[in-house]
Amino acid sequence: MNRREFLGKLLPKQNSSLGNSRVSKPESFDSENSPTEEQKLQINTATCLAWNDVVCSSCADVCHARAIEFLGLFRPVINEKCDNCNECISSCFKGAINVC
Numbered sequence: 259m260n261r262r263e264f265l266g267k268l269l270p271k272q273n274s275s276l277g278n279s280r281v282s283k284p285e286s287f288d289s290e291n292s293p294t295e296e297q298k299l300q301i302n303t304a305t306c307l308a309w310n311d312v313v314c315s316s317c318a319d320v321c322h323a324r325a326i327e328f329l330g331l332f333r334p335v336i337n338e339k340c341d342n343c344n345e346c347i348s349s350c351f352k353g354a355i356n357v358c
């Protein structure tokens with residue numbers, strides 16, 4: 259059983275009307291405030307809920323590229339699939355995803 263299947267059993271069912279719209283690339287891409295190709299995103303392990311043993315996957319849920327993977331259940335990292343779309347930054351209500 260992978261992480262998504264495991265959490266799916268723990269968490270309440272999500273509104274199916276959201277469907278795949280949650281993982282599609284946003285239409286309103288703000289190029290001025292988005293990281294450039296050279297910039298990388300980094301998850302702040304001090305402020306990220308998941309890195310502090312709280313179940314959270316808001317960032318991974320919105321990532322159309324599946325670029326946020328978890329080491330075990332609680333340690334999300336951003337991998338090389340990231341295309342800097344910026345969507346995960348606004349999805350994190352802890353402000354734990356930063357441009358570095």
Ligand code: SF4
Binds near residue numbers: 306314315316334352
């Ligand atoms: S949404 Fe924010 S707090 Fe939640 S796992 Fe992602 S980086 Fe951590």
Ligand code: SF4
Binds near residue numbers: 299322339343347
């Ligand atoms: S910026 Fe990268 S990690 Fe974040 S949602 Fe976009 S592709 Fe995924």
